[in-house]
Amino acid sequence: xYEDLLSLRQARxxxxxxxxxxxxxYTSKWVTLAKVGPLRLGFPNTPARIRAVKMHDxxxxxxxYNADWVGEAEIGAWEIGAxxxxxxxxWILNLMALLYGVFLSPSRVLAxxxxxxxxxxxxxxxxxxxxxxxxxxxxxxxxxxxxxxPSKPGALDALLxxxxxxxxxxxxxxxxxxxxxxx
Numbered sequence: 381x382y383e384d385l386l387s388l389r390q391a392r393x394x395x396x397x398x399x400x401x402x403x404x405x406y407t408s409k410w411v412t413l414a415k416v417g418p419l420r421l422g423f424p425n426t427p428a429r430i431r432a433v434k435m436h437d438x439x440x441x442x443x444x445y446n447a448d449w450v451g452e453a454e455i456g457a458w459e460i461g462a463x464x465x466x467x468x469x470x471w472i473l474n475l476m477a478l479l480y481g482v483f484l485s486p487s488r489v490l491a492x493x494x495x496x497x498x499x500x501x502x503x504x505x506x507x508x509x510x511x512x513x514x515x516x517x518x519x520x521x522x523x524x525x526x527x528x529x530p531s532k533p534g535a536l537d538a539l540l541x542x543x544x545x546x547x548x549x550x551x552x553x554x555x556x557x558x559x560x561x562x563x
Contacts, residue, residue: 385517388513388514391441392513396437411423428467432503436470439501441517449481454485454488457477457489494533499524
C-alpha cells in the first residue's frame with residue numbers, strides 16, 4: 381500500500397486522501413467519531429490528541445492498518461503493545477478502540493497487539509520532529525522494528541491483551557458509560 385521508498389510526507393498525504401481525512405484534522409476544533417442520524421458523536425481535538433495523532437497517522441502508514449473501525453482497533457492494539465509512553469491521549473484513545481475491537485475482530489486485534497509487543501513507536505519522543513517526514517516509509521519501518529515477519533500470537537499475548545482490555549474497561553469504559561447515563 382505504502383511503498384518503502386516513498387517519503388513519509390508523501391505516504392501520509394496518500395493515507396489522508398485514501399481515507400478522506402482532511403489533512404489529519406490537526407487544526408479542527410472537534411473530532412467526529414461517528415454520525416448517528418443527524419447527530420455527530422465526537423470529542424474536543426485537544427493539543428494532546430493532536431500531538432499523539434500526528435504520530436498515530438505515521439503508524440498507520442508504517443503498519444498499513446486501515447483507518448476503518450477494525451483498522452483503528454488494530455492500530456490501537458499495536459500501539460498499546462508497543463507502548464504509548466507518556467502520550468496519555470494516545471493511551472485513552474487506543475484503550476477505547478481496544479474495547480470494541482476485541483468484539484469486531486478478535487484475531488486481527490490480537491495479532492496486532494502481539495506485533496506491537498515486538499515493535500517500537502514514535503511515542504518515545506514527546507513531539508513529532510517535522511524532519512522525520514523527509515525520511516522514507518522503509519526507514520520508519522526499520523526504526524519501528526516492522527521490517528521483520530510478525531510471529532504468531534501466543535498465550536502470553538492473549539493474556540496481556542485481556543489485561544489491557546480490563547484496564548480499558550476500568551479507565552475508559554465505565555467512566556464513559558457513567559457519563560452517558562447522566563445526559
